[in-house]
Amino acid sequence: MKGFVSSRLHPLVNLILLVGIMLAAFCVAGFFIMVIGHLVFGLGALELGNVTQNPAAYEQGWAFTMLSQGVLLFVGFGCSALALAAATGNSLPQYFAPRRPVPLWWLLAAGLLILGTIPFMSGLIDWNAHAHFPSFLKNFEANARAMEDKAQELTKYLTSFTSFTRFLVGLLVIAVVPAISEELVFRGVIQRNLVQWFGSRHLGIWAAATVFSAIHFQFFGFVPRLVLGVLLGYLYEWSGNILVPMAAHFTQNAFQLLLLYLQQRHVANTFNPDSTESLPWPLVLGSVLLTALLLRGLHRWLAVPVASDEVRIPTEMHTLSSGGAAVAKPDSYVPSTGRTLGRAGVDGSHQDSTR
Structure with a gap:
């Protein structure tokens, strides 16, 4: 092309x-x-x-x-x-999505990870919402809070679902479209290029997550969104397929909308997803442990093996084996070490053509 x-x-x-x-x-x-x-x-x-x-x-x-x-x-x-x-x-x-096809359970596991982080995120939201800027930024803090309060009013209006049809529209606009569009930009393009530029997967993921959080212009929700961006970034890096962070992103937004709809219809007395108060600390602690276990499991299941001195760029110059696993060409890694991935995903060496 x-x-x-x-x-x-x-x-x-x-x-x-x-x-x-x-x-x-x-x-x-x-x-x-x-x-x-x-x-x-x-x-x-x-x-x-x-x-x-x-x-x-x-x-x-x-x-x-x-x-x-x-x-x-x-x-x-x-x-x-x-x-x-x-x-x-x-x-x-x-x-x-150089690594494809994607098993359905990858998408389900990504959604489960996001659901498991909810109590942990509530603690971050509580802390960040009550954070204060230094005294010399007092006026900036006041303006930032006023701007976010106004944005919150608009959000409450838009998420007032007086009918099931409105809920479906909200699900499309607030959950489906952002999951697709934002992941294409922040993970698919920005993270990809930052990883290549910095020569570091971790630095590229954190930098892209910082941009992802900053562009929402919500200073008192910056840290929770930064952490979410990091989780989505690692899901993309490990899986090599944009559908995985898309599934996680959709779950994050859709679950909050579902809780709001159930509350508004008086179907269930759930916790308020718009609240900035933390859930009880045992739930937060349990969420931290669960998130850590899920991340470790997802890393083992999703990640393509890479030598310690290689930087894997999942969206650069990949082909597919007959089994659907990613097979990287010699210049798919930075620096090139003359390694590739076999059909079963086992690292095997080959003669570097440049030698």
Whole structure:
């Protein structure tokens, strides 16, 4: 597949190119939203901003806001990642999922991992929500809290599911679309290029998770989202398939929406997922232990064996064996050590062609 630009660009150039594509994609998404707003909702160009700022004041504010959120995220993030891969001459499956097919239990295990972290995350959320900036950043802290309070009000409005149809729409816009679009960008493109740039899987994963958390502009939820980004990053690194972190990301968002819907319908008296209070410490401690065990198990089951001096780049120059396991070409690792993976995933040496 021939692209518009070289497939061997420096990772930093790829990231800059991604930003440029995203800016263009957001402009395209904005145009689509404006057209749909006029044709479907009868909104003029001057009204669009008012509806977005205060959707509760408009009869169709909820529907229009959900649609605009979904279009912006899908086009601005998801399509941008796909466009970058295509522009650099890569096939999409090869770029985002070089290791395939994926057993169903991998996806289920990723979702189970996320569910197991919920009590642990509640402790992080509690701590981060009550954190304070240094005294010289007092004004910044006040502005940040005011901004997040306003965002929380919008979130509560959008997650007010007065019908099952609204719940399904919310599930699509808040769970499905972010799981696909954000993982394509943050794990599929940003993490990939940062790992290549830094020459370190761990540094690349943590750096991508930092970008993932920072771009949400929620300072009092930064640490929990950072930890989530790290978990998703390692799931992608170990599995070599973007579907695995997508499944985990979807589980995170969908489970919270399901709890909210059950509470609102008075079906179950569950804990409030919007609460910033920590669950009891025995649950938090148990969650930490369970998360550690699940991570260890997933690492053993998912990870492709790599020599200690190699940096595996799961989305770079892989092929597939007949058994569906990833088989890396000699230049798939940095640095190259003349190793490859056999059909059963066992590390075997071969003669380096450069010697």
